[in-house]
Amino acid sequence: xxxxxxxxxxxxxxxxxRLSPRPGEEDGSMAHEAHEAARERAYVKAITPRSEDYSAxxxxxxLRADLADYAPVRGCIVFKPYGYAIxxxxxxxxxxxxxxxxxxxxxFPLLIPESIFRKEAEHIEGFAPEVPWVTHVGEEQLAxxxxxxxxxxxxxxxxxxxxxxxxxxxxxxxxxxxxxxxxEKRTSPFLRTTEFLWQEGHTAHRDEADAEARTRLxxxxxxxxxxxxxxxxxxxxxxxxxxxxxxxxxxxxIEALMTDGRALQAGTSHYLGTGFAEVLxxxxxxxxxxxxxxxxxxxxxxxxxxxxxxxVHGDDRGLxxxxxxxxxxxxxxxxxxxxxxxxxxxxxxGVLRELQAAGVRAHLDDREEYxxxxxxxxxxxxxxxxxxxxxxxxxxxxxxxxxxxxxGEKTGLxxxxxxxxxAGLLATIQTSLFDRARRFMDENTREAANLGxxxxxxxxxxxxxxxxxxxxxxxxxxxxxxxxxxxRCIPFDGAPxxxxxxxxxxxxxxxxxxxxxxTVVFARAY
RNA sequence: CGGGGCGUGGCGCAGUUUGGCAGCGCGCUUGCUUUGGGAGCAAGAGGUCGCCGGUUCGAAUCCGGCCGCCCCGACCA
Numbered sequence: 001x002x003x004x005x006x007x008x009x010x011x012x013x014x015x016x017x018r019l020s021p022r023p024g025e026e027d028g029s030m031a032h033e034a035h036e037a038a039r040e041r042a043y044v045k046a047i048t049p050r051s052e053d054y055s056a057x058x059x060x061x062x063l064r065a066d067l068a069d070y071a072p073v074r075g076c077i078v079f080k081p082y083g084y085a086i087x088x089x090x091x092x093x094x095x096x097x098x099x100x101x102x103x104x105x106x107x108f109p110l111l112i113p114e115s116i117f118r119k120e121a122e123h124i125e126g127f128a129p130e131v132p133w134v135t136h137v138g139e140e141q142l143a144x145x146x147x148x149x150x151x152x153x154x155x156x157x158x159x160x161x162x163x164x165x166x167x168x169x170x171x172x173x174x175x176x177x178x179x180x181x182x183x184e185k186r187t188s189p190f191l192r193t194t195e196f197l198w199q200e201g202h203t204a205h206r207d208e209a210d211a212e213a214r215t216r217l218x219x220x221x222x223x224x225x226x227x228x229x230x231x232x233x234x235x236x237x238x239x240x241x242x243x244x245x246x247x248x249x250x251x252x253x254i255e256a257l258m259t260d261g262r263a264l265q266a267g268t269s270h271y272l273g274t275g276f277a278e279v280l281x282x283x284x285x286x287x288x289x290x291x292x293x294x295x296x297x298x299x300x301x302x303x304x305x306x307x308x309x310x311x312v313h314g315d316d317r318g319l320x321x322x323x324x325x326x327x328x329x330x331x332x333x334x335x336x337x338x339x340x341x342x343x344x345x346x347x348x349x350g351v352l353r354e355l356q357a358a359g360v361r362a363h364l365d366d367r368e369e370y371x372x373x374x375x376x377x378x379x380x381x382x383x384x385x386x387x388x389x390x391x392x393x394x395x396x397x398x399x400x401x402x403x404x405x406x407x408g409e410k411t412g413l414x415x416x417x418x419x420x421x422x423a424g425l426l427a428t429i430q431t432s433l434f435d436r437a438r439r440f441m442d443e444n445t446r447e448a449a450n451l452g453x454x455x456x457x458x459x460x461x462x463x464x465x466x467x468x469x470x471x472x473x474x475x476x477x478x479x480x481x482x483x484x485x486x487x488r489c490i491p492f493d494g495a496p497x498x499x500x501x502x503x504x505x506x507x508x509x510x511x512x513x514x515x516x517x518x519t520v521v522f523a524r525a526y
Numbered sequence: 527c528g529g530g531g532c533g534u535g536g537c538g539c540a541g542u543u544u545g546g547c548a549g550c551g552c553g554c555u556u557g558c559u560u561u562g563g564g565a566g567c568a569a570g571a572g573g574u575c576g577c578c579g580g581u582u583c584g585a586a587u588c589c590g591g592c593c594g595c596c597c598c599g600a601c602c603a
Contacts, residue, residue: 185600186601394562
């Protein structure tokens with residue numbers, strides 16, 4: 001057996017918190033030891049270390065942090081209360097941001113009639129293989145089949161065609177919070193589930209410039225949300241034609257880097273042009289007396305973000321949540337012997353009230369049936385940013401002991417002015433998580449001048465690989481075949497709203513060595 | 527879609543090779559003692575061994591079929 005990853009703050013930890021033995025490490029000859037090993041493995045319910053098996057680690061964290069459980073439906077999970085609470089944090093934050101840009105919420109049907117779904121050729125070609133059909137009611141076959149929506153461009157556009165007559169009706173800025181189904185070949189909790197929760201924004205505009213500005217504005221919203229709420233640094237940019245959304249003219253993306261070196265698309269925004277408007281008949285009479293098609297956008301972010309959160313900040317002890325998304329920001333754990341219980345509990349309740357009054361999402365763990373040590377491990381596993389320990393010693397000193405989840409650092413905080421001190425600490429944790437993730441992304445972003453270098457880096461270390469690209473799809477495909485890495489995006493040079501992407505910068509195309517038109521980011525992706 | 531693995535109390539597994547009482551740890555219940563890094567002792571409850579069929583005196587175990595889930599590779603938020 002191997003001791004848990006050494007941590008500076010837990011000198012006693014190694015003997016208690018064991019990891020499951022690797023095959024061959026168990027000494028089968030000694031019955032007692034085997035028995036002990038079995039007991040401890042089950043008892044401690046270890047999380048597989050990231051270095052041993054990243055995907056097992058991920059699954060362990062999802063299940064053991066109580067975020068989700070596998071449902072008895074292929075590829076589907078149950079979002080358990082703690083996982084759902086994280087989604088609610090994300091929803092609240094995004095919803096506020098959307099509304100600040102003039103977007104309103106609405107809700108459209110889950111079912112889309114086949115005739116409507118089939119109208120946009122590229123769109124149906126992209127999604128048809130993975131849509132489930134509703135064909136019967138009871139035993140009776142329906143006259144027209146319905147798809148369970150994989151996304152709602154067609155049905156929303158159909159409604160827009162009825163609602164929009166004049167340029168005075170524009171822009172239409174609507175968002176929908178809902179669920180969609182995509183029957184993916186390969187599923188994974190949060191990252192790719194058959195049914196997932198998301199928001200999809202759908203807007204209609206008078207001209208391309210207005211729609212394009214909206215597309216990039218929403219990408220900027222996603223980028224800011226990722227940075228400020230999730231503490232996840234991202235690269236914002238535009239997708240190649242090969243990677244863009246089925247039916248879009250241009251797709252913008254924010255790409256995050258997971259700690260295993262793989263990229264994750266964390267949000268997308270599409271300029272749809274007039275393609276959907278043409279087949280769905282979304283037209284308006286412009287000021288010049290001309291009947292024109294609207295220019296549309298759509299943009300979405302999903303429960304996949306929870307997967308990103310896990311893989312960007314998590315460690316071998318489990319989840320690490322940035323304070324701003326954390327359902328519980330500080331957990332108060334009373335400690336000390338039985339005879340002091342009443343005093344300590346009362347003080348703990350006082351601490352809870354004070355934290356709540358200071359606007360901290362605080363929770364008091366006053367369960368009698370678990371020991372403090374058990375609670376410490378439990379709340380660390382669940383990623384709570386701050387643990388507040390309070391016992392007789394702290395009472396005597398007029399302090400509360402604060403333990404940081406991100407660094408393990410423990411500090412005695414004066415009982416006086418505790419609320420603001422904790423709020424300050426939470427802010428520090430938020431910043432330091434972002435900085436750490438930012439450093440990781442920077443350190444794992446490397447240049448490659450040619451295919452050999454690119455493949456070498458991808459094979460050895462993954463991460464983002466920055467290269468020149470001539471703009472030719474054949475060259476892009478060569479990279480994918482040779483290395484398994486895909487072109488994640490052509491990054492913006494500056495803010496997305498400015499709309500300037502990186503040019504060749506004197507680079508040569510990583511495949512054909514012709515002069516590069518763009519500087520692009522490649523990575524293996526989820 | 528291809529490849530691999532797994533289905534045995536709530537969870538993790540052993541038992542299957544060589545058919546013969548369904549077991550272990552954790553969890554759960556009750557009681558007592560405990561509580562500053564996953565507490566101890568004692569007594570309990572809990573199982574159509576994924577499903578269907580076959581072989582057999584007898585099947586978790588052998589044979590055939592099916593289903594489900596997970597993991598790994600080509601398409602996707």
